Amino acid sequence: MVGVRTVTFDFYGTLVQWHEGVEACFRDTVRRHGQPAKDLAPLIHAFHSEGRRLRDRPPWRPYRDVLGESLRFALKVGGIAMADADVDGLVTGLSRLPPHADVPAALAALRAGGWRLAAISNTDDDLIAGSLPGLGLDLDAVITAQQARAYKPDLRLFRHAHEVLGVTPQQTVHIAASQPLDMAVCKALGIRAYWVNRRAETADPQWLPFIEVRDVAEASRSILG
Template sequence: MDPRTVTFDFYGTLVQWHEGVDACFRAIVRRHGQPAMELAPLIHAFHGEGRRLRDTPPWRPYRDVLRESLRFALDRSGLPMSEADVDVMITGLSRLPAHPDVPAALAALRAGGWRLAAISNTDDDLIAGSLPGLGLELDAVITAQQARAYKPDLRLFRHAHEVLGVAPQQTVHVAASQPLDMAVCKALGLRGYWVNRRAETVDPQWLPFTEVKDVAEAAVSILR
């Protein structure tokens, strides 16, 4: 197998995850007759509960994580969750557009001879609807559902490398999360690119990695 492989985190790195979550919560609070409700506490609770559920055995499908995280967030704000709310969340996060820089960057890497794969904390059916927006078909899409493990559990990456037929050191990993992805790069000795789209602060405990502003900048560096 050709060892020149770039793996990508999916949500936030390739597609517009944070924008999608914001849009879902805006639609949900409108449904509840609260269009002026502050979204930040809801989203903070949603993400926090999602992390807790992913990190707490036993493994559960990401669809269930989303449902229970949404329930937790709405309960904290005094809003009763309905199946319609769940549908808004699941549908919205199943059809996320790519970041504008992504299709051309992926095409350039493919033209440069690199295999391209996604490693994502999701279910197969949830990621499927967002894949067409990338502009090309990835060589592999590895999910937490397949490995029955969520990042930063090393089992997800080990499963991905087995599927791809490569050693960890033969890959480059590009991702927008330090604690979920750069932590794994450090543990496995991967060459990591941290995509800092949201002007976050470098956490030195996860170094070494290369900070870039988007996937396009990472692609230029990889092809150099």
């Protein structure tokens, strides 16, 4: 891959434990409301669905607001009236997510191999900041939806990132766990892509071409050859 020396990453779910963090936050929330045995799956599904709807609907709004409105919607599905403490707990929990176990060593190997490393994330600057130290190194750039005022799969977020990095799409490799948010953009812009399938999902051929891997470590080994 001559001439390609920048790796970009989705952040939540790819580098850090997003799904685990969301589940923990919902578990704490329903316990706070005295319903510890409640089935979380419908609430979490509603939370993600409403989040996608709000991100895709103009005008752009901060991710913190998207999280709060999505939580309110999800709790309503569960018959729970949201309290201020629920939003505070969600934001606090999601602003300090630990990395997946394979990530620090994989990033270090790419850095040692001469690659620049950057995150492109559907979030706010302050929300992502608390999870960055766990990666074990400083990324060369952290590009957020707040900076571009656009959420994936809007191409403007990636175009802003490439402008910040001073590269073309073809001079990057992108590693991400989301097909509709990230693989869709990679297909549209012609970016070499690795889909991180941590959750045993089914590959959707409409977003090909991408290389399916189990984790970031496997993608790192492939890139380094």
